[in-house]
Ligand code: KG4
């Protein structure tokens with residue numbers, strides 16, 4: 001089969017409804033409708049997320065087609081997120097993609113969300129700079145923290161992952177303890193800019209060489225704050241920047257220490273980060289420094305391709321199309337799916 005020129009991609013795994021149109025590896029449009037409703041609950045409420053996807057999906061797809069300046073009949077294939085994610089949310093995107101592919105009589109491609117975060121590095125960029133295979137990707141999001149050996153665009157080997165919370169959860173849950181709204185990751189990043197990274201010390205989890213653990217750090221932040229607030233009720237307000245800076249410094253150090261260990265073992269000379277937390281400013285600059293130290297090329301996604309977006313589903317769908325991996329109308333979403 002010839003390569004698809006135009007792919008429509010749909011992403012609905014969590015709380016962002018997104019649609020994108022790609023021509024080859026170039027993004028023509030990438031629309032993301034966020035869901036403000038979850039802010040008041042301090043985290044994503046699955047039932048509300050699926051309802052919001054249901055309301056958003058048609059206008060978002062419509063706008064993506066419009067901004068791409070194409071007609072829907074020109075589409076060659078439709079890619080959608082099969083999982084992992086919230087089942088109710090995934091069902092909305094899956095059903096929509098199936099219905100549209102059926103009505104247009106074009107191929108349907110199911111995409112693994114975690115693989116798509118990684119493959120976002122192959123979206124066309126100004127310098128035409130893409131990782132060489134094999135490379136190591138540190139995928140850091142609200143639900144995952146993984147070190148992945150990427151052998152090709154369709155072969156992924158999990159090197160290690162978190163045994164409890166994801167690093168994005170560590171950001172969001174500690175942000176909540178600090179009284180910051182959801183999602184707290186970007187806010188910790190913001191306050192950290194003005195703080196002292198060595199102001200406070202946090203525990204380093206004792207886990208396997210390529211494993212991560214963040215639940216203990218969250219608990220230690222909780223106990224630390226409870227103790228300090230008893231002594232000074234304004235402790236958080238007075239020290240917010242230093243708490244954020246020292247916590248961020250610690251989390252990034254843990255992530256990159258493990259990435260460096262993986263590189264020592266696999267010697268790929270190509271290191272990438274992906275997922276929502278790869279938008280973090282300290283992680284981005286620290287990865288560049290690590291790459292220089294190890295003599296490795298580093299790959300940092302553009303901001304719009306860090307957090308959940310359909311363009312990454314489109315580029316992953318294109319790779320699957322190339323390898324002839326198609327889905328059909330009996331495809332079902334799945335909440336759990338290994339990388
Ligand atoms: O990949 P993503 O959009 O959704 C999941 O698949 O989970 O990642 C969302 C996560 C949230 O935990 C959010 O707080 C975090 O990415 N995040 C950040 C930053 N921007 C987003 N964490 C730290 N610093 C940031 N600048």
Ligand code: ZN
Pocket residue numbers: 113117141142275276307308
């Ligand atoms: Zn994600």
